[in-house]
Amino acid sequence: MNAPKTFYRKLVDSHTVARLDDENVLLFCDLHLMNEYTSPQAFAGLYEQGRGVPMPGQNVAVVSHIIPTHPTAIRVIADPASALQASNLKKNCDHFGIPLFDTNDALQGIEHVVAPEHGMIRPGMVVICGDSHTTTYGALGALGFGIGTTEVEHVLATQTLAYRVAKDMRIRVDGQLANGVTAKDLVLAIIGRIGAQGARGYVVEFCGEAIEALSIEARFTLCNMTTEAGSRGALIAPDAKAIDYVIAHAPDIATTHRVAALAAWKELRSDEGSVFDVEHRFDARDVAPQVTWGTSPDQVVAIDERVPELAQLAQGPMRSSAERAMRYTRLAEGTAIEGTPIQHVFIGSCTNGRIEDLRAAAAVVRGRHVAEGVRAMVVPGSGAVKAAAEAEGLDRVFVDAGFEWRKPGCSMCLAMNDDVLAEGVRCASTTNRNFEGRQGRGAITHLMSPAMAAAAAVTGRITDARKLETLQ
Amino acid sequence: MSDDAKKVLIEGRAAALRIENLDTDQIMPKQFLRGIDKSGLREGLLYDLRFDAQGRARPECVLNRPGYEGVSILIGGSNFGCGSSREHAVWGLQQFGIRAVVAPSYGEIFYSNAMNNRLLLVTLSEEEIARLMADADDIAGNAVTIDVGAQRLTSRSVDAGFELLPRHRKMFLEGLDSIGLSLTYQAQIAEFARGHWARAPWLKDVAAVARERLGQPTH
Numbered sequence: 001m002n003a004p005k006t007f008y009r010k011l012v013d014s015h016t017v018a019r020l021d022d023e024n025v026l027l028f029c030d031l032h033l034m035n036e037y038t039s040p041q042a043f044a045g046l047y048e049q050g051r052g053v054p055m056p057g058q059n060v061a062v063v064s065h066i067i068p069t070h071p072t073a074i075r076v077i078a079d080p081a082s083a084l085q086a087s088n089l090k091k092n093c094d095h096f097g098i099p100l101f102d103t104n105d106a107l108q109g110i111e112h113v114v115a116p117e118h119g120m121i122r123p124g125m126v127v128i129c130g131d132s133h134t135t136t137y138g139a140l141g142a143l144g145f146g147i148g149t150t151e152v153e154h155v156l157a158t159q160t161l162a163y164r165v166a167k168d169m170r171i172r173v174d175g176q177l178a179n180g181v182t183a184k185d186l187v188l189a190i191i192g193r194i195g196a197q198g199a200r201g202y203v204v205e206f207c208g209e210a211i212e213a214l215s216i217e218a219r220f221t222l223c224n225m226t227t228e229a230g231s232r233g234a235l236i237a238p239d240a241k242a243i244d245y246v247i248a249h250a251p252d253i254a255t256t257h258r259v260a261a262l263a264a265w266k267e268l269r270s271d272e273g274s275v276f277d278v279e280h281r282f283d284a285r286d287v288a289p290q291v292t293w294g295t296s297p298d299q300v301v302a303i304d305e306r307v308p309e310l311a312q313l314a315q316g317p318m319r320s321s322a323e324r325a326m327r328y329t330r331l332a333e334g335t336a337i338e339g340t341p342i343q344h345v346f347i348g349s350c351t352n353g354r355i356e357d358l359r360a361a362a363a364v365v366r367g368r369h370v371a372e373g374v375r376a377m378v379v380p381g382s383g384a385v386k387a388a389a390e391a392e393g394l395d396r397v398f399v400d401a402g403f404e405w406r407k408p409g410c411s412m413c414l415a416m417n418d419d420v421l422a423e424g425v426r427c428a429s430t431t432n433r434n435f436e437g438r439q440g441r442g443a444i445t446h447l448m449s450p451a452m453a454a455a456a457a458v459t460g461r462i463t464d465a466r467k468l469e470t471l472q
Numbered sequence: 473m474s475d476d477a478k479k480v481l482i483e484g485r486a487a488a489l490r491i492e493n494l495d496t497d498q499i500m501p502k503q504f505l506r507g508i509d510k511s512g513l514r515e516g517l518l519y520d521l522r523f524d525a526q527g528r529a530r531p532e533c534v535l536n537r538p539g540y541e542g543v544s545i546l547i548g549g550s551n552f553g554c555g556s557s558r559e560h561a562v563w564g565l566q567q568f569g570i571r572a573v574v575a576p577s578y579g580e581i582f583y584s585n586a587m588n589n590r591l592l593l594v595t596l597s598e599e600e601i602a603r604l605m606a607d608a609d610d611i612a613g614n615a616v617t618i619d620v621g622a623q624r625l626t627s628r629s630v631d632a633g634f635e636l637l638p639r640h641r642k643m644f645l646e647g648l649d650s651i652g653l654s655l656t657y658q659a660q661i662a663e664f665a666r667g668h669w670a671r672a673p674w675l676k677d678v679a680a681v682a683r684e685r686l687g688q689p690t691h
Contacts, residue, residue, distance in 0.1 A: 057680030124672065257673055
């Protein structure tokens with residue numbers, strides 16, 4: 001009998017074209033996603049070497065990071081350099097026959113929102129992209145991970161990567177998340193405990209009752225942010241929920257293909273007795289809404305907790321890093337996080353820019369108004385999410401409450417377009433990174449769930465959303 | 473090891489950056505990512521650390537201190553280069569003149585990006601890094617030599633071996649056209665794809681099929 005294999009090893013083995021050496025394999029990539037800013041130099045490399053793209057139908061590109069989100073009918077990229085990135089992407093895609101979701105395509109959006117919502121992500125795939133949040137696809141049982149531009153060129157030219165095999169980690173989450181506690185809170189709590197490099201070198205498989213109970217969109221959020229613990233991938237074995245999602249979004253998997261696909265997907269799980277290099281266990285019942293206080297996603301506390309006391313942190317890098325973070329976020333040690341005044345709210349991103357996220361935020365906002373002195377914006381993750389939200393009237397809820405309802409894109413998650421915060425502005429944000437300067441030089445980011453960001457918008461302070469009466 | 477071709481020496485002066493989790497957003501901020509080539513990234517390197525909001529050099533940044541012009545080795549904190557996949561961070565370090573970074577650990581994508589560009593990343597223990605940082609702080613004692621072939625780093629108070637995976641070692645010492653090498657597997661890749669799609673036909677042209685189903689782009 002063969003030794004039991006983890007789900008991750010099965011995915012690597014089923015995509016190994018050749019073994020290169022003890023650590024590396026030539027890994028076949030089913031889908032390669034591209035954006036406008038990490039691909040141009042890769043295309044340039046192909047032209048320079050006279051190389052082609054042998055399998056263009058396994059590649060797709062999206063304009064997402066630089067795109068303006070002003071609610072204008074036709075979007076015009078005002079910055080000449082960014083406009084060139086967009087036109088250059090179209091030129092490259094046209095040249096090599098690569099499918100594209102261009103600037104003014106009604107379906108344009110963030111790559112990690114667009115790909116699954118149009119059925120491009122299926123269980124058992126290997127998906128790569130010049131973007132670290134490609135770990136998102138573990139939610140559907142696909143191995144996704146981010147790559148650099150040299151590797152983008154490698155994939156374009158060969159549809160493979162020279163891939164160093166990762167180690168196996170399993171994170172089991174028992175129990176159920178309480179009402180008002182989301183996948184965002186869970187993943188922040190996990191990162192808070194294991195640290196920003198707690199999963200460095202590992203592909204993390206999530207399992208347990210709490211994971212099974214999560215919706216597919218919540219699983220996207222969880223797997224998306226697993227990269228913030230340094231992981232090289234996140235996986236959840238596809239269950240009926242995941243398979244239903246894929247079938248609903250991928251109508252081409254029909255008749256005989258569907259039977260074969262369903263049979264193949266049954267095998268996509270870690271064998272009984274699989275050995276993981278590291279295992280962690282969490283209890284979902286211990287998780288409260290989380291808010292980051294520092295400049296790394298692991299600098300996070302529950303809403304009823306305080307910014308740590310420096311003396312309680314181990315002397316050395318951890319303490320000095322906390323000190324530096326507190327200087328940047330202008331929070332004194334021991335301050336209660338709840339009640340911290342904010343000036344800006346951002347709801348969106350590949351972490352929390354999907355329809356369920358907007359519904360959760362709208363449920364808090366309905367019948368209320370954005371607090372005085374607060375600027376709040378909603379940027380849907382894609383054109384399809386925006387249309388779905390408008391069909392449900394969520395746009396009205398946000399606009400009536402004083403939010404800006406904008407066009408889709410990455411926007412203020414990394415502030416590469418014109419949505420940039422000014423120095424010292426404090427933002428309640430549903431994004432994934434609270435790094436120094438991420439949302440603008442000197443701007444302060446507090447990561448939290450959509451409901452928590454909505455609660456901050458209407459109160460003007462970091463607030464426990466569970467304390468606001470939710471009107472459905 | 474006796475082979476001269478395998479003797480790559482990096483000799484230079486070092487500066488210490490005592491920052492944990494120095495992410496690639498800080499190494500190369502967003503406003504420098506708007507190009508379609510690799511140029512112009514020297515200016516952007518560690519921009520907010522090196523310059524204030526008015527663009528004036530910040531004297532507290534080690535890279536602006538007298539005597540630290542032309543440093544080619546950075547000593548960093550753990551999880552150096554975490555975060556975004558932007559390879560611009562590596563290109564920027566190289567354009568600034570950095571030939572090697574020495575730290576306790578690195579972000580995974582940054583690590584691959586660095587290897588693909590032959591920016592050497594040396595991993596040493598926290599204790600060795602602390603001593604190396606102390607050396608780097610002294611302008612008279614911040615010379616560092618890294619013998620890549622021998623996998624050994626020496627400074628005034630550190631003499632330590634370091635690990636490199638065989639593939640990365642080869643990339644450094646011989647240069648490796650990774651794409652060219654993978655293209656020698658072209659026939660195997662095509663053969664693999666045929667088998668893969670025979671088993672899972674729903675994965676063939678997965679992007680093209682979706683795009684076609686969604687129709688031509690509409691405004």
